[in-house]
Amino acid sequence: MVPLPILILLGVSVSEGVDRETAQSFFGILELVIVLLGILAAALFAYLTRPSDLEQSSAELDRDG
Numbered sequence: 670m671v672p673l674p675i676l677i678l679l680g681v682s683v684s685e686g687v688d689r690e691t692a693q694s695f696f697g698i699l700e701l702v703i704v705l706l707g708i709l710a711a712a713l714f715a716y717l718t719r720p721s722d723l724e725q726s727s728a729e730l731d732r733d734g
Contacts, residue, residue, distance in 0.1 A: 675700050 675696045682692045 679692050679696050682696075683689050
């Protein structure tokens with residue numbers, strides 16, 4: 670979903686008179702930052718919501734019998 674708003678902003682900035690090369694490089698860097706932040710947020714979410722050792726051991730006991 671990120672590329673669509675960036676392309677819209679790119680089109681608006683070019684129509685306002687900003688150099689196309691400058692706008693493309695800026696929004697390319699912006700898109701890269703957004704993607705990296707998304708990956709970081711996903712990793713942080715996975716880390717914070719992982720089951721604790723106690724939960725894992727009780728789940729293994731329930732499964733074994």
